[in-house]
Amino acid sequence: MTNTKSNAMWGGRFAAGPDAIMEAINASIRFDQRMAAQDIEGSRAHAAMLAATGIITDSDSEVIREGLLTVLSEIEAGNFAFSTALEDIHMNVESRLKEIVGEPAGRLHTARSRNDQVATDFKLWVRGQMDAVITGIEALIKALMAQAEAGADWVMPGFTHLQTAQPVTWGHHMMAYVEMLGRDLSRFKDARARMNESPLGAAALAGTSFPIDRHMTAEALGFDRPAANSLDAVADRDFALEFLSSASICAMHLSRFAEELVIWSSAQFRFVVLSDRFSTGSSIMPQKKNPDAAELIRAKIGRIMGAMVGLFTVMKGLPLTYSKDMQEDKEQVFDAADSLMLALAAMTGMVSDMTANRESLEVAAASGFSTATDLADWLVRALNMPFRDAHHVTGSLVALAESKGCDLPELTLADMQSVHSEITAAVFDVLGVHNSVNSRQSYGGTAPDQVRAQVARWKEILA
Ligand code: ARG
Numbered sequence: 274m275t276n277t278k279s280n281a282m283w284g285g286r287f288a289a290g291p292d293a294i295m296e297a298i299n300a301s302i303r304f305d306q307r308m309a310a311q312d313i314e315g316s317r318a319h320a321a322m323l324a325a326t327g328i329i330t331d332s333d334s335e336v337i338r339e340g341l342l343t344v345l346s347e348i349e350a351g352n353f354a355f356s357t358a359l360e361d362i363h364m365n366v367e368s369r370l371k372e373i374v375g376e377p378a379g380r381l382h383t384a385r386s387r388n389d390q391v392a393t394d395f396k397l398w399v400r401g402q403m404d405a406v407i408t409g410i411e412a413l414i415k416a417l418m419a420q421a422e423a424g425a426d427w428v429m430p431g432f433t434h435l436q437t438a439q440p441v442t443w444g445h446h447m448m449a450y451v452e453m454l455g456r457d458l459s460r461f462k463d464a465r466a467r468m469n470e471s472p473l474g475a476a477a478l479a480g481t482s483f484p485i486d487r488h489m490t491a492e493a494l495g496f497d498r499p500a501a502n503s504l505d506a507v508a509d510r511d512f513a514l515e516f517l518s519s520a521s522i523c524a525m526h527l528s529r530f531a532e533e534l535v536i537w538s539s540a541q542f543r544f545v546v547l548s549d550r551f552s553t554g555s556s557i558m559p560q561k562k563n564p565d566a567a568e569l570i571r572a573k574i575g576r577i578m579g580a581m582v583g584l585f586t587v588m589k590g591l592p593l594t595y596s597k598d599m600q601e602d603k604e605q606v607f608d609a610a611d612s613l614m615l616a617l618a619a620m621t622g623m624v625s626d627m628t629a630n631r632e633s634l635e636v637a638a639a640s641g642f643s644t645a646t647d648l649a650d651w652l653v654r655a656l657n658m659p660f661r662d663a664h665h666v667t668g669s670l671v672a673l674a675e676s677k678g679c680d681l682p683e684l685t686l687a688d689m690q691s692v693h694s695e696i697t698a699a700v701f702d703v704l705g706v707h708n709s710v711n712s713r714q715s716y717g718g719t720a721p722d723q724v725r726a727q728v729a730r731w732k733e734i735l736a
Contacts, residue, residue: 309345386478411735425725443629457526470491496510543633643709
């Protein structure tokens with residue numbers, strides 16, 4: 274009955290094998306071989322459960338479980354001949370298992386379908402990436418905290434509209450990214466907890482008439498529980514979408530910081546010096562030292578968010594349950610995961626290696642009338658002026674300084690009094706950048722003490 278050309282796994286009713294183009298569009302082995310370890314882990318758990326529930330014999334189960342380890346070691350050693358005719362990782366593994374152990378291999382697929390199998394493999398893979406990303410984010414947070422601790426009281430300009438706004442501290446700026454990455458951490462942890470339900474045993478879509486134990490396989494695979502609805506279990510790709518959404522937000526954060534590093538390392542800013550290890554040269558301009566890693570991190574959001582939009586577009590409008598469209602879920606997730614992991618590692622390396630140029634930061638912090646708000650606040654406090662009036666008086670003083678080509682601290686007391694007669698020499702105390710940042714003691718403010726408190730808080734969180 275069986276036709277040698279038709280598929281050995283499902284070709285019973287087929288008289289002819291697939292067209293070469295059909296095989297090309299249908300096969301996923303080129304990319305889903307990345308889930309080999311997860312596939313074998315899932316199959317081993319399934320085989321153990323089939324024996325524990327008396328569906329297959331203990332000896333068949335043992336032979337299958339041992340044989341699967343052999344297949345895994347062949348794949349890990351690079352000695353495995355992946356076959357496009359066998360479509361995907363699931364059938365490649367099972368077919369090789371049959372070659373190794375013979376008849377018992379044919380019992381492995383009892384009470385299971387590739388639909389719950391692929392959902393299980395992919396979940397295990399994505400869950401592993403979530404764990405890796407979480408570790409990667411924590412490493413970057415630690416690198417930022419080291420910068421923040423070293424420079425808790427270094428002053429730099431704080432910007433709005435990329436115009437000098439108020440002096441801030443280097444540590445404060447570093448800790449701003451720690452907060453963003455902290456939210457990224459919580460998003461990945463949250464998504465991981467929500468996705469950790471096992472699809473295995475949902476079978477094709479409806480469950481199975483065999484007396485399986487889904488709790489047993491769920492536990493063996495580190496899931497918190499079996500997914501409660503078999504239709505949902507095989508149709509759900511929310512976990513991949515949540516991974517991609519969280520990855521997109523994280524990549525957006527990295528992109529913003531990367532952009533700052535590009536600006537800061539320029540000859541015009543000179544706020545930071547990036548290490549040679551994380552810079553490149555130009556083939557024509559000998560003086561150049563380019564922040565390529567930062568630029569590439571700035572760009573990674575493109576493909577990561579592209580993957581997210583891509584998978585949303587694949588999933589939208591799909592009727593329950595499994596449709597082959599869903600095979601298009603993996604490559605984008607693989608690529609996004611690789612891109613995010615690399616971006617995190619490169620950013621961690623850059624941050625650990627970079628040197629802040631304290632002098633440039635301090636000079637820049639004092640320029641651009643950065644303490645004008647401190648002057649206005651002083652008028653409110655010392656002269657009991659309404660803030661709106663103080664804002665106006667300060668504006669006039671800025672205009673005066675600008676016309677004299679100097680900064681606010683260089684105005685004389687007479688200059689000051691020409692704008693408002695009640696101003697006293699005490700005003701000069703608040704015009705220095707260090708006084709300015711030291712005064713911003715409000716919770717979460719830029720004062721060095723507040724920065725140190727933020728660092729201490731994060732040390733506790735990460736401990
Ligand atoms: N290679 C398939 C995928 O990645 C596996 C599931 C196939 N299931 C099926 N009923 N054809 O989605």
